[in-house]
Amino acid sequence: MRNPIGWAALTAFSLAFFAFIYAPLFVIIGYSFNSNPINMMIWESFTFDWYTGLLGLSDRSTDVSNRAAYVESTDLMLAALRTSLTVAMFTTTISTVIGTATAIALARYRFRGRGFYNGFMMLPMMMPDIVLGIGLLIFFVTIGMNLSILTIIIGHCTFLTSYVFIIVQARMAGLDPALEEASADLGASELTTLRKVLLPQLAPGIIGGALLAFVISMDDLVITYFVSGTGDTTLPVFIFGMIRRGVKPEINAIATLIILASVVIAALGLWLRSRKTD
């Protein structure tokens, strides 16, 4: 029989744990619907104004006195979102291809310096973001490369490749090497084996790695802050800039939309995983 007191304590602990994690998110979501433009902590009434305002659909904003400035900042925010999405798509593609290829090569081929190579692939993940950011900045300046969307993509790829590598490698380690041998034994060339056996078997890992890379790229502030130029800003850097000028209700709306997008991506990932049975 289970102990009722212990059970109640465990339930209470679990609830407290989840409350601790999710309460801040719900606070932000709640505030994003508060119509009070001066003090968001005092509830005035329910409104969608901050959302419609963000998307340029209504003229209500905290910058009532200067509507031109506000419209401009909406355009800036949408531009930042576009930059973020562009960066995330390119980085995800590049780091997924390189990370997967490296994981396969390190698992299947024996060569000199393999152990070192393995360590080097992990290192960017362990390195503090700020060190990586400064290092990249100094590097780009040294080789005379102007900071642009390109430097952001290169910067993100340097560490996201490691994330994809580690996730695919874990999947690779659990794979029976006899699967590839069986494919070769049945007449498939290496390329055919890669296409018909190895990649489908690794698919959950590759998709998981790609989603993670996408989310981290969308989310990264520190490294991007160093390697982005004046022209191209990503959404996190833009929000960081906004916050320095005071926390406005629009930020709650942006945050809520980002939470929504993250939930959708995470759900998509889980759904894709659940479809892959083996």
Add this chain to the structure above:
Amino acid sequence: MTHLLEIRNARRTFITPEGGHLAALDGINLDVGANEFVTLLGPSGCGKTTLLRAISGFETLDSGTMTLGGADLTALPPFRRPVNTVFQSYALFGHMTVARNVGYALEVAGVGKASREAQVAEALEKVGLAGMGARRPSQLSGGQRQRVALARSIIAKPRLLLLDEPLSALDRNLRQQMQLELKTLQHALGIAFIFVTHDQEEALTMSDRIVVMRSGHIEQIGTPREIYRHPKNRFVAEFIGETNLFPVTIDRVDGETALARTAEGVEMHLPSAGRKPGEQVTAILRPADFNLGPTGIPGTVTRAVYLGSDLYLFVQPQAGGPEIRVISRDGAGFDEGAAVHLAHDPARVHVLEAA
């Protein structure tokens, strides 16, 4: 007579983690006929799996030649060799249905869909899995997976099928059933099987010929009967089945039979052909070759194990020396502590030259 597979002087050396050299294949010569069931038998590390992998192409030879139907195999990568393998882990593709697994060789070779489906159905039929094509390997039992692996490996009609301990994961009853089915299938297909196992019972049941291997070389090649009745040396004798070994000295030769004694004084009768008094040899007698009777080697039963139809006895000879293992059909009444006499037919004794 030409053979399907001819292996000449095959050598393969591995470097151990300690930096030493390990000869996994130490000059192997082997011929396999076109419709033969050959078993590679030996303890782990004897090189049997390395030999199998060298034939399938997953292991390269340092030296030696290997031909299949007269064509050189050694330079061909695995996917160009006309042999197929049943892997120990089955290695089924989890992301494919059973039907696609079975039809994989045809799919890769570019065989059209209609022809492929017909051949897949036929192959599944052959292994007793008709109608299971739409399932996933994860939805099958161990025995069924084994059959899928088998169907997948025979669909391309190889001239030689390699089986790497395919039955080791099955329970005893299923294993025995599969042994007989494999033998039947091999006859029906009319192709050669090379079967790797460390289970001597399995080897004796299925094989046309058994290749007994130890540390990279072949100890003996022969039919199950030859290997069992006339082992060439102690290793083969002890590896195949239960054995009693008696190091004896020939006492006197008496027509057809010779009398010999162990150091402790246990008396044995053996065939006299070529024996001289004073000679030291090893006499081999299987447990089932002893009869419990009024005469013979006197001894005491130390342990009696009931095996169903048989009684397995450990008998301590009165004269001393190691216990003798005896299987008796009519062992009723011979409990532990019983005094018995072990008689034997001299013709059943196999003699090894070395003591």
